[in-house]
Every structure is written in structure tokens, then in C-alpha cells.
Amino acid sequence: MSTTARRPRSDGLRNRAALLVAADAVFAADGTGASLSAVAARAGVAIGTLYKHFPTRRNVVGALLADRHDALFATRPDGLADWVRTVASHAATYRGLAEFLASDLAAGGGPDAAGDRLAADCARMAERTDRLVAEARAAGSLAEDVPVEDVVTLMNAAAWVREQEGSVRADRLITAGLAGMRPGAREWNSGDGRTPTRREPRR
Amino acid sequence: MSTTARRPRSDGLRNRAALLVAADAVFAADGTGASLSAVAARAGVAIGTLYKHFPTRRNVVGALLADRHDALFATRPDGLADWVRTVASHAATYRGLAEFLASDLAAGGGPDAAGDRLAADCARMAERTDRLVAEARAAGSLAEDVPVEDVVTLMNAAAWVREQEGSVRADRLITAGLAGMRPGAREWNSGDGRTPTRREPRR
DNA sequence: ACCTGAACACCGTTCAAGT
DNA sequence: ACCTGAACACCGTTCAAGT
Numbered sequence: 001m002s003t004t005a006r007r008p009r010s011d012g013l014r015n016r017a018a019l020l021v022a023a024d025a026v027f028a029a030d031g032t033g034a035s036l037s038a039v040a041a042r043a044g045v046a047i048g049t050l051y052k053h054f055p056t057r058r059n060v061v062g063a064l065l066a067d068r069h070d071a072l073f074a075t076r077p078d079g080l081a082d083w084v085r086t087v088a089s090h091a092a093t094y095r096g097l098a099e100f101l102a103s104d105l106a107a108g109g110g111p112d113a114a115g116d117r118l119a120a121d122c123a124r125m126a127e128r129t130d131r132l133v134a135e136a137r138a139a140g141s142l143a144e145d146v147p148v149e150d151v152v153t154l155m156n157a158a159a160w161v162r163e164q165e166g167s168v169r170a171d172r173l174i175t176a177g178l179a180g181m182r183p184g185a186r187e188w189n190s191g192d193g194r195t196p197t198r199r200e201p202r203r
Numbered sequence: 204m205s206t207t208a209r210r211p212r213s214d215g216l217r218n219r220a221a222l223l224v225a226a227d228a229v230f231a232a233d234g235t236g237a238s239l240s241a242v243a244a245r246a247g248v249a250i251g252t253l254y255k256h257f258p259t260r261r262n263v264v265g266a267l268l269a270d271r272h273d274a275l276f277a278t279r280p281d282g283l284a285d286w287v288r289t290v291a292s293h294a295a296t297y298r299g300l301a302e303f304l305a306s307d308l309a310a311g312g313g314p315d316a317a318g319d320r321l322a323a324d325c326a327r328m329a330e331r332t333d334r335l336v337a338e339a340r341a342a343g344s345l346a347e348d349v350p351v352e353d354v355v356t357l358m359n360a361a362a363w364v365r366e367q368e369g370s371v372r373a374d375r376l377i378t379a380g381l382a383g384m385r386p387g388a389r390e391w392n393s394g395d396g397r398t399p400t401r402r403e404p405r406r
Numbered sequence: 407a408c409c410t411g412a413a414c415a416c417c418g419t420t421c422a423a424g425t
Numbered sequence: 426a427c428c429t430g431a432a433c434a435c436c437g438t439t440c441a442a443g444t
Contacts, residue, residue, distance in 0.1 A: 009407060037436060046410045051438070102367050150379065153372045157360040164305050169356045173380065176353065180383030212426060240417060249429045254419070 016053050018043040023060050031095030032061060061100060062118030068093065069121040073128070080136040081178055084155050087125065088170055091159035098159035105152065129155075143183045150181065219256050221246040226263050234298030235264060264303060265321030271296065272324045276331070283339040284381055287358050290328065291373060294362035301362035308355065332358075346386045353384065 022042035026034045036057065040050040054060045072090055077083035091101050105122045133151055136142035142151075154177040162170035179185060225245035229237045239260065243253040257263045275293055280286035294304050308325045336354055339345035345354075357380040365373035382388060 012408060015409085035436065036438095047438085048411070048440080049409055052408070057437095099367065106368065146379075149372065150375050153364055153368060153376055154379070156367070157364050157376060160363050161356055161360050164302065164359070165309065165356060169352065172353050173356055173360060175389060176349075176357070176383035177376065177379050178383065179388045180379035180381065180385075182388075185382045185385075185388055186378060215427060218428085238417065239419095250419085251421080251430070252428055255427070260418095 012053075015043070015045050015049055019045065019050055019053060019060075020063055023064055027061075027064065027094040031097075032057075032100050033096050036060070058100075058104075058118065061097070062116065062121075065093075065121065066117055069124075073124060077128075077132060079139075080132040080142065080151070081174070083128065083132050084151065084158070084174055084178065085171065087129075087155050088158035088162060088174065089167070091156070092162035092170070095163050098156060098163055101159070102156040105156070126152075140183060142178075142181055143185070146181045154178070154181075215256075218246070218248050218252055222248065222253055222256060222263075223266055226267055230264075230267065230297040234300075235260075235303050236299050239263070261303075261307075261321065264300070265319070265324075268296075268324065269320055272327075276327060280331075280335060282342075283335045283345065283354070284377070286331065286335050287354065287361070287377055287381065288374065290332075290358050291361035291365060291377065292370070294359070295365035295373070298366050301359060301366055304362070305359040308359070329355075343386060345381075345384055346388070349384045357381070357384075 019039065023039045026039045026042060030038075036050060037047055039060070040047045043050070050060075054063065068090060072086065075086070077086060091098050101122070104118060105126065129152060130148055133142060133148050137144055154174065158170045158174045158177075161173055222242065226242045229242045229245060233241075239253060240250055242263070243250045246253070253263075257266065271293060275289065278289070280289060294301050304325070307321060308329065332355060333351055336345060336351050340347055357377065361373045361377045361380075364376055
């Protein structure tokens, strides 16, 4: 029960910071799956030191994203489309990050939710998405029967597309996806993509 | 210039077949990036034999997909939506395959186009997509100003989503995406996802 | 309290030697 | 013509030993 707050040693702090700087550079070049040995080498510390500070690769990614997430949550998104675009762009910071975040978000916040920065950030992202989806529904720009999951899927998919094919294609996917989620957009057809009729019109 | 057709040795053929069976099982379990040593071991051959038959991992994947592609091209898709769904489903056969195919398709058919089965198949897929996009435009179910690339992006994204989140979410993404590519669907707004007006109506 | 680096298990890829 | 398996370079992860 004694939560004795031990103050960290100064070399520990220095090494931690150096590791994050190195990880950012290495991940930017080689993606989220890049060599951790290379990260440690670049930071000028032994591999054991990296594992001491960050027991899992997930911890490295989480720590690396912390600052970016602060910035992300500090902005007031101008509607759902803006939020989707911003998150998709963020989730494509490193190659492989989209997959990383998608699985983390799906797991509802990763393995150990307590004290886990990445898990907490994912939860916050989910909350904000919920809110903006509700707003968009109220504003009539999102159909009532489109679940939040569909929007989250679009965000993840767009992030992956951004990694693979660049921001232009990702933006266009978002535009089309959201347009297709507007009230009435999925009324006629959507089955075979041929005959533009057949379902009874709404109201 | 002498294209002397040498007939392959029988043990060579047997090993090749065994390698493909093993690769299918291992890839199904661990994805496209799975251990090739494990594949060779499961096939009961030495690692060198694997590399003799398939110099690169891409060749393994290509050979593995050959039969599936024959089946894919044998079917007559019932419109663009059907084709997009079919391809997305196919491209999610193994984990990691979506990324594999996306980059191959983007490269216009991979490194060595001549005699490369995977490259040829990708080219065929591109052709068929072109044709169905043209048909959909003519039928009025796809807006004239939607480039084929947008449809291909949707196919790739849906395949990735299928790997990550399952077929339900992938299908819904396709439905929304295609609905958003219908004539007129992107007319009003699509900027901030808030005010449903502002652009001049069509015609 | 933190750091080091050897140690172990694994994988990709090549290539000399075999049959 | 094809197969084998040792060899090399690399990586993830742990842990005893240091300071």
C-alpha cells in the first residue's frame, strides 16, 4: 500500500529521453516494427537499458505517441469529418502504426489498462469519436443507423491507406465513406452496383 | 535463343507441391510474413530447396495464389460492387496479404513483369476493374468524376479491414464507400461534416 | 536504482558439397 | 538437375554481474 514516490535517477531520465529520440528516428525510417537493437544503438545505450525502460515494443510506441496525443486532444475538431481526417493522419505517423492502433483500439485499451498511457489515449479517442458522431447525427450529416464502429473502421482504413498510398487517396476514401454514411445515401441499391432502384424510398 | 524445354525432375515437382501445401498452412496460421524455415520444415525439405524453387517470398505468395486467381477470373462478377467485395475477400486470405497485393498492384505488376505470375494476375485484376468501373459509370451507379484509383483504394482498404476487424466491418465499408461514389453523393459539403449545403447543386 | 553485455533461441539468405 | 545443411549476419529477450 505504500506508494512511496521514488524520484528517478538523472541518468535514467537522460537515457529514457535519448531512447525516445532514437526510436522516433528509427521508426520514421523503418516503421513500427523496426529493430529495437538499432534504437538502443542509436541512443548509445545497451539493449538491456531499452528493455528496462520499455518492457514491450508497445510501451515504446505509447511513450512516443504521448506528446502527439496531447496535441491531438488539445485541438477542437471542426465536425466529424475534420476529426476523422485528423486521426487518420495521426495514425499514419509511422508505417505499421495503423495496424498497431487498430488492434489496440479494438482491444478496448490494450492488455494492462491501468497506468497504460496508450490504452488511456485510445479510450479518450473513442470517447471523442462517440461525441462527434452524436453531433453529426443531430446535425443530420450522419445517418441514424450508422454505428460508431463504421466510422472507426473508416478512420483506421484511411490511416492504413495513408501509409500505403499517401494522403490524397486516404482523403478521398474518407470523403466517399462519409458521403455514403449520410442520411439516405444507402437507400437505393448498394447490392450489386448496377440497377439504381428497387428499395422503397424513405418516408 | 535455344528455348530448350527441359522437363523437370519428379522429386522437384513433388517438393514444390509439398512446399506450397506447407506454405498455405503456415501462412494461414501466421500470415504472409511467417517463417520460411517453418514452411520448409513442414514440407520436409531443407531450407535451400525452398529457395531453389522460390527465390523470394513474393514467389511463394504468387504461386500460392495462382489457383485462387484462376477461380477469381473464372467467375463473372455481377456488377462493380460484387467485384469489389470478391476481390476484397480474396485479398484477405492470409494476414498481411492486403499490404502485399496493394504494393504489388501499385508497382504496376511487381519487379520482373515477364514470366511473373503474380504480376500478370495483378494486371488482369486491374483490367477487369477498369471494365467494371466503366460499366458502372454507364449504368449511372458511379459518378463520372470518380477515378478508378478511388475504387482500387476502397478494395485494398476493405481487404485490410477484413484481416483486422472481420468481414462485417469490411462489407459495411464497401457499402458506404460505393454509396459515396454514386453520382451526386459528394455534392453538398464533405468538408467539415457539419452544414449540409454550400456547393451549387448539379444541373 | 540503473546499466552493461553475454547468452540463448530464432530467422533470412547464400553457397559449397553432395547425389 | 536437384537437394542438403553448414555458415553468416541479424534480431528479440532475458539475466547475472557490475556500479
